[in-house]
Amino acid sequence: MGPGGMVPGGMVPGGMVPGGMVPGGTEPRWPDDGRATSGADPAALHRRLSEQVAWHHVVTHELTTPLTAVRELLRILEEELVGPLVAQQHDVLRAALESTETLVGYVDELFDSMSADQASARLELTAVDLGTVVQDVVAKLRQPGQHGGTDVYAVVSPNLPAVVADRLRIEHVLRNLLVQTTRAVPKGSRVCVVACAHAPRTTVAGDRPTAVLVAVHESGTTTGRGGPLDLAFDAAAARVADGALRGGIGLGASLCRELVERMGGQIVSASRPGHGGLFCFTLPVAAAGQAGSRPGSTTCRGR
Amino acid sequence: MSKILIVEDDKNILKALVIRLRARGYELATAQDVQSALDVAAAEPPDLVLMDISLPSGNGFEVLRALRAEPALRDVQTVFVTASRRPGLRERANELGAAGFFEKPFEATELLDCIDAALRSATVHEPAPRGNESR
Structure with a gap:
């Protein structure tokens, strides 16, 4: 291509x-963008969504901060900025870093979930x-x-x-x-x-x-x-x-x-x-x- | 040797930043809230401020605005880091003339490269004369 x-x-x-x-040859399928709002008070819905988004922001912020510290401190150890390591210690650190990266991925997913409610709202x-x-x-x-x-x-x-x-x-x-x-x-x-x-x-x-x-x-x-x-x-x-x-x-x-x-x-x-x-x-x-x-x-x- | 003021309320992130920047050869000062950041900056004017946006009793944008109001500090380079992904933060940082903006968890090599570049830029470019203050 x-x-x-x-x-x-x-x-x-x-x-x-x-x-x-x-x-x-068919018309584009238009989404049913009213499914989350039908029967709901729009102002109340907006307020609820805003509260949920704010809550997600707080949760993800509180997760990201210690996660940043853990990853950085592990990397500092692995890079031997604070002293040399033996091979077995490197292995352990690599395992810890791998799990940390997994957690970073989960936090990213959590950020994405902040949009879940928005996705249910009107497009x-x-x-x-x-x-x-x-x-x-x-x-x-x-x-x-x-x-x-x-x-x-x-x-x-x-x-x-x-x-x-x-x-x-x-x-x-x-x-x-x-x-x-x-x-x-x-x-x-x-x-x-x-x-x-x-x-x-x-x-x-x-x-x-x-x-x-x-x-x-x-x-x-x-x-x-x-x-x-x-x-x-x-x-x-x-x-x-x-x-x-x-x-x-x-x-x-x-x-x-x-x-x-x-x-x-x-x-x-x-x-x-x-x-x-x-x-x-x-x-x-x-x-x-x-x-x-x-x-x-x-x-x-x-x- | 360039002097960097690190403003970060999380003590473990602060520790990591201190280790990395010290290994890079920078002279460091630290603060963990808005007022101490202003006090330290006034006492020992830094060449660059590495600043968390969310701080106890305020935020990094307020600190930068206050620094800009001081003639001795108005040209200080600033790099922001934040754990928040609220929309518009990067744009606000840019509007305030920040040299960099990093979301946590950041890549340390990128952050250090940005700091190095900002300090080189500050060294190469003499402060603008009064009356010609566009950034």
């Missing part, structure tokens, strides 16, 4: 999802330029203090149609997928975010894309190439969203799927030995009049 054009479903062996990741669906969202999220992750050691970059196709989405929520989804990917890859890896137009397998020349696809993909290391993106797409095609994202990869991913599906999209994940992992999701193109398009392609490269 080249970054510059539409991705017909037929170019993805087997299709993204059986039956088509983006149902061909603010508007026409969104997904290419800009991709670039913004990637730019934030490239700032110091964010996932050091991983080269994160974006490749955005030109003239992407606007999609129907809640911008804040989709930023959350993309950030979560990027965090999960960067957390899973070794330092020095490259992680690519591709945004391109997507059409069903039945596309013929001249058809308009029905969705925009965003793929988060480990694309190799800064010193070598990873597996072709098409292979990862192939692997993704073998796993529908239900199988891929339910269970095993965390609360954050479950929330991502809920959000994407409620915006009328689909999300899949896959991994292939030697070729890294892949998350991708689609969002439906906005109706004419809502849509805006981007004037040109932009690639931003990380460190």
Whole structure:
């Protein structure tokens, strides 16, 4: 797949999802965004959600602080900044650090859960330029203090149609997928975010894309190439969203799927030995009049 | 040797930062709340303040604003760290001219690199003359 054009479903062996990741020829499925609010007093609901979000902030803050201290002090020991260690002590420290990293992952998941209630609230669906969202999220992750050691970059196709989405929520989804990917890859890896137009397998020349696809993909290391993106797409095609994202990869991913599906999209994940992992999701193109398009392609490269 | 003031209320994170920065060769001062941060900074003006945002009886932004109000400290470099992920904190730090912003748990190598770079920048660039104070 080249970054510059539409991705017909037929170019993805087997299709993204059986039956088509983006149902061909059908209207995008609009989410039922009233399920959490029906019958509730909106002010009371808003107050309750605000209280819950504030509570989560406090809990995660209180967890993160000691966790930061534990990890830093263990690393200081491992780096022998306060004296030499014997091999067995290094082994013990490595085990402790491994468990600490696991805890860090759980705290990240807890942060993600802060959005769980928000996900149940009403979505603010508007026409969104997904290419800009991709670039913004990637730019934030490239700032110091964010996932050091991983080269994160974006490749955005030109003239992407606007999609129907809640911008804040989709930023959350993309950030979560990027965090999960960067957390899973070794330092020095490259992680690519591709945004391109997507059409069903039945596309013929001249058809308009029905969705925009965003793929988060480990694309190799800064010193070598990873597996072709098409292979990862192939692997993704073998796993529908239900199988891929339910269970095993965390609360954050479950929330991502809920959000994407409620915006009328689909999300899949896959991994292939030697070729890294892949998350991708689609969002439906906005109706004419809502849509805006981007004037040109932009690639931003990380460190 | 550059002097760094570390403002961090968690004593164990403070200890880790002291070990790392001392190993880097910096002269250090520490404070664990807003008032002591202001007192220490006034007594021993630092070249850089490494500051937690959430502090007892205040926050790091208040400290930075107070430092900026002091002629001797207004150009001090500042790097923020925070355990909070409330939206807008990074933007506020940028607006105040911070040299860096790190979420906990931070990567120490990145934090140290940022501190080194901020101090090099402060050394290379002479303080702006009065009347030309844009950052």
